[in-house]
Amino acid sequence: xxxxxxxxxxxxxxxxxxxxxxxxxxxxxxxxxxxxxxxxxxxxxxxxxxxxxxxxxxxxxxxxxxxxxxxxxxxxxxxxxxxxxxxxxxxxxxxxxxxxxxxxxxxxxxxxxxxxxxxxxxxxxxxxxxxxxxxxxxxxxxxxxxxxxxxxxxxxxxxxxxxxxxxxxxxxxxxxxxxxxxxxxxxxxxxxxxxxxxxxxxxxxxxxxxxxxxxxxxxxxxxxxxxxxxxxxxxxxxxxxxxxxxxxxxxxxxxxxxxxxxxxxxxxxxxxxxxxxxxxxxxxxxxxxxxxxxxxxxxxxxxxxxxxxxxxxxxxxxxxxxxxxxxxxxxxxxxxxxxxxxxxxxxxxxxxxxxxx
Amino acid sequence: xxxxxxxxxxxxxxxxxxxxxxxxxxxxxxxxxxxxxxxxxxxxxxxxxxxxxxxxxxxxxxxxxxxxxxxxxxxxxxxxxxxxxxxxxxxxxxxxxxxxxxxxxxxxxxxxxxxxxxxxxxxxxxxxxxxxxxxxxxxxxxxxx
Numbered sequence: 001x002x003x004x005x006x007x008x009x010x011x012x013x014x015x016x017x018x019x020x021x022x023x024x025x026x027x028x029x030x031x032x033x034x035x036x037x038x039x040x041x042x043x044x045x046x047x048x049x050x051x052x053x054x055x056x057x058x059x060x061x062x063x064x065x066x067x068x069x070x071x072x073x074x075x076x077x078x079x080x081x082x083x084x085x086x087x088x089x090x091x092x093x094x095x096x097x098x099x100x101x102x103x104x105x106x107x108x109x110x111x112x113x114x115x116x117x118x119x120x121x122x123x124x125x126x127x128x129x130x131x132x133x134x135x136x137x138x139x140x141x142x143x144x145x146x147x148x149x150x151x152x153x154x155x156x157x158x159x160x161x162x163x164x165x166x167x168x169x170x171x172x173x174x175x176x177x178x179x180x181x182x183x184x185x186x187x188x189x190x191x192x193x194x195x196x197x198x199x200x201x202x203x204x205x206x207x208x209x210x211x212x213x214x215x216x217x218x219x220x221x222x223x224x225x226x227x228x229x230x231x232x233x234x235x236x237x238x239x240x241x242x243x244x245x246x247x248x249x250x251x252x253x254x255x256x257x258x259x260x261x262x263x264x265x266x267x268x269x270x271x272x273x274x275x276x277x278x279x280x281x282x283x284x285x286x287x288x289x290x291x292x293x294x295x296x297x298x299x300x301x302x303x304x305x306x307x308x309x310x311x312x313x314x315x316x317x318x319x320x321x322x323x324x325x326x327x328x329x330x331x332x333x334x335x336x337x338x339x340x341x342x343x344x345x346x347x348x349x350x351x352x353x354x355x356x357x
Numbered sequence: 358x359x360x361x362x363x364x365x366x367x368x369x370x371x372x373x374x375x376x377x378x379x380x381x382x383x384x385x386x387x388x389x390x391x392x393x394x395x396x397x398x399x400x401x402x403x404x405x406x407x408x409x410x411x412x413x414x415x416x417x418x419x420x421x422x423x424x425x426x427x428x429x430x431x432x433x434x435x436x437x438x439x440x441x442x443x444x445x446x447x448x449x450x451x452x453x454x455x456x457x458x459x460x461x462x463x464x465x466x467x468x469x470x471x472x473x474x475x476x477x478x479x480x481x482x483x484x485x486x487x488x489x490x491x492x493x494x495x496x497x498x499x500x501x502x
Contacts, residue, residue: 093410100403100410101450104396105457173420180418275371282359286368 010263015290016272027061030068033114036121037075040158044082047075065111072114080157086179087157094153098146109136109143116147117154123245125151126226126253129196130219131260133203141200145193152189156182188241191233199226215261223254363482370475377468384465393458400454401447408446412439 014021034053042048060068073095081088103110112128119125125148132140199222206218227250234241273288374382384392416423423430 090414093414097407097410100407104400104403105453173417176417177420180414273368273372273375275368275375277367277371279363279367284364284367286364286371288368288372 007263018272023061026063026065026068027057029065029114029118030060030071031057033068033072033118034075036118037072037079040121041076041079041083041154044079047078066107069110069114076154083157084175084179086175087153090176090179090183091150091153094146094150102142102146106139106143109140112140112143113147113150116144117151120148120151120155124249124253124256125192126199126223126249127256129199129226130203130222130253130257133200133222134207134215134218134257134261137204138201141197144196144200148192148196149189152186152192153183156186187237188239191230191237191239195226195229195233198229216258219254219257219261223250226250360482360486363479363486366475366479366482370472370479373472373475378472381465381468381472384462385469389459389462392462393455396458397451397454400450404447404450405443408443
């Protein structure tokens with residue numbers, strides 16, 4: 001009951017303040033990304049100032065999310081260049097190849113390139129995979145996999161970038177080879193990419209099944225598969241995986257996914273619309289504000305009474321004992337309250353026809 | 358006198374243009390084949406540039422090997438291998454582009470249907486208003502006479 005009221009309240013908030021909420025969300029995501037960059041790979045002292053992160057995040061709050069991805073990419077390359085030119089060049093080439101080869105097909109998933117490294121540095125890389133499996137589809141596999149690759153490269157840069165030195169050609173070439181080999185020859189990276197793709201596909205397939213709570217089954221199955229694949233990979237490839245961190249990652253990611261789905265994506269809200277148009281006589285500036293829907297639990301009560309009364313009347317006409325009337329049908333899913341208004345209207349019409357006979 | 362039905366309909370159409378319309382309308386202004394071919398050409402260009410970048414990384418990575426063995430290598434065979442890899446990458450990306458943009462175009466046409474229906478209704482409303490105005494003009498003109 002409380003959950004339904006919270007959902008109704010959220011519908012109103014989302015509908016009225018969608019623009020502001022999205023701006024705040026973009027600001028938070030940008031700020032998180034920039035601060036994580038500064039704290040993890042902040043090698044350039046000139047840019048290592050939290051105020052710069054805040055200022056950039058404010059700008060990104062007003063712009064589409066792909067601009068945040070662009071700024072984050074620039075910051076990563078600049079900071080990495082301060083530590084090692086070779087790493088910076090390799091990262092720049094990766095970003096350019098991704099932009100050229102993939103973004104053309106699905107530009108709206110560009111932000112996942114940023115979300116995966118953020119989730120990785122926060123210790124919950126499973127969460128974006130589960131949420132994308134439930135909300136998008138297999139087309140998100142490429143940015144998620146590339147985001148995992150970027151995260152592993154940045155993690156490597158954190159540890160080894162500062163050890164590079166020397167400016168003669170032979171040294172530079174050997175460093176490039178060292179960087180490329182270690183960036184792309186890491187079995188943990190490929191294990192993570194394989195796990196991400198497998199979990200995404202599994203969650204997507206289960207979510208589309210016509211069973212109750214398919215989304216919850218999909219999320220739990222995806223979390224279990226993630227854990228199993230990482231543990232099996234740990235044994236087969238003899239990688240050192242921190243078991244406690246892995247379990248925490250899976251559990252927290254699953255909880256976050258459930259919360260995000262319940263309170264964000266399953267709240268079917270109508271937005272406030274602002275449109276402008278004109279005809280021969282007037283220019284119209286229209287603001288359409290969604291109405292608050294009445295809670296379905298309140299609507300269920302009058303339906304209960306009307307159906308009972310109608311059925312009792314029928315039973316009496318037929319000479320039966322009103323006590324033999326079947327139990328009144330109730331709305332099983334309160335979320336169908338808004339859609340059941342036509343159902344109620346049909347029922348009322350049937351009853352009025354019966355009573356008129 | 359404001360026609361509230363027409364205003365409601367135009368508001369819905371305006372809201373559609375602000376939301377789904379931004380994704381759908383730029384697509385359906387093209388014919389299907391033109392849209393797919395335009396995007397396939399752009400895919401070919403971006404795939405070529407991406408392939409060149411990856412080639413550069415690969416050459417840097419294997420620079421010492423090529424430097425040591427360049428004199429003994431069959432350069433024509435090497436060039437042929439590069440061309441085969443490029444052709445494979447291009448074919449894969451073009452096939453993917455064809456299916457992706459074909460799907461996008463069909464999806465955009467499907468999403469356009471409610472908007473097209475709304476526009477027809479709007480056209481009908483305008484016709485009714487024009488008829489009503491003509492009728493009113495004839496009536497007042499006849500009255501004055």
